[in-house]
Amino acid sequence: MKTKFTLLSVFVLLAVLVSACSPATTNATVYTEPAPRLVTVSGTGQVSLKPDIAYIYIGVHTEAELASDAVAENNERTQALIDALTAAGVANDDIRTTNFSIWPSAQYDPSTGQQRGTIYMVDNTVYVTVRDMAKLGDLLDEAVAAGANTINSIAFDVADKSEALKEARKLAVEAAQAQAEELAAAAGVELGAVQSISYFDNMSYPVFDGKGMGGGAESAALSVPINPGSMQLSASVQIAFEIK
Numbered sequence: 001m002k003t004k005f006t007l008l009s010v011f012v013l014l015a016v017l018v019s020a021c022s023p024a025t026t027n028a029t030v031y032t033e034p035a036p037r038l039v040t041v042s043g044t045g046q047v048s049l050k051p052d053i054a055y056i057y058i059g060v061h062t063e064a065e066l067a068s069d070a071v072a073e074n075n076e077r078t079q080a081l082i083d084a085l086t087a088a089g090v091a092n093d094d095i096r097t098t099n100f101s102i103w104p105s106a107q108y109d110p111s112t113g114q115q116r117g118t119i120y121m122v123d124n125t126v127y128v129t130v131r132d133m134a135k136l137g138d139l140l141d142e143a144v145a146a147g148a149n150t151i152n153s154i155a156f157d158v159a160d161k162s163e164a165l166k167e168a169r170k171l172a173v174e175a176a177q178a179q180a181e182e183l184a185a186a187a188g189v190e191l192g193a194v195q196s197i198s199y200f201d202n203m204s205y206p207v208f209d210g211k212g213m214g215g216g217a218e219s220a221a222l223s224v225p226i227n228p229g230s231m232q233l234s235a236s237v238q239i240a241f242e243i244k
Helices: 002-021 067-087 133-146 162-187
Strands: 038-049 053-064 095-108 115-130 150-157 191-203 231-243
Touching: 038 162, 053 067, 053 095, 053 133, 067 095, 067 115, 067 133, 115 133, 133 150, 162 191, 162 231
Parallel strands: none
Antiparallel strands: 038 231, 053 115, 053 150, 095 115, 191 231
């Protein structure tokens, strides 16, 4: 009886070992779909706008042997400048001080090269937003007459560009669509649904470099006609279409 039990145990052990060594099987099924065929095209739309706002850096530069004298003169002339700007219709919120600096400058005798003294230089610059473009030339005249002797980097812009951006994007999509249809027709295929769209907006800002403008009484009758011209706003898109 013991012998039969031993033989049975051996057979059970062998069955377990054989089943363990058998290759594993699974009922999972993997389906692989082919990648969609695509054509990717780019399009650009451009709109021209007439600027209706200007940004200007206007400053006052003074020099004196005493720092206190240079600062006092600068303060007086800068206040006169701000008063002239507000009198011309510029809002207080559209006038912002962007720089105030004072530094000593050593003076040398050109014949001997020896230092002969020191003068102090003071600069005060305000950033001005001009919303009435028709008055821009006159405003610059008045600023110089009030004591400004540096006018730099007049940048022009459009206050509200939202509608122009919409138009530029629409034109860009239409250009990309036309290109995709042209390519599909040439290849003998049909376009399917749009798979992806990306876009980028770009704006060019016309700038008038006014360096050198200003300079006291000699520039009191500046009367420079400022022509802002036009600014270009463009949008570029990249669209991927499915090919049927």
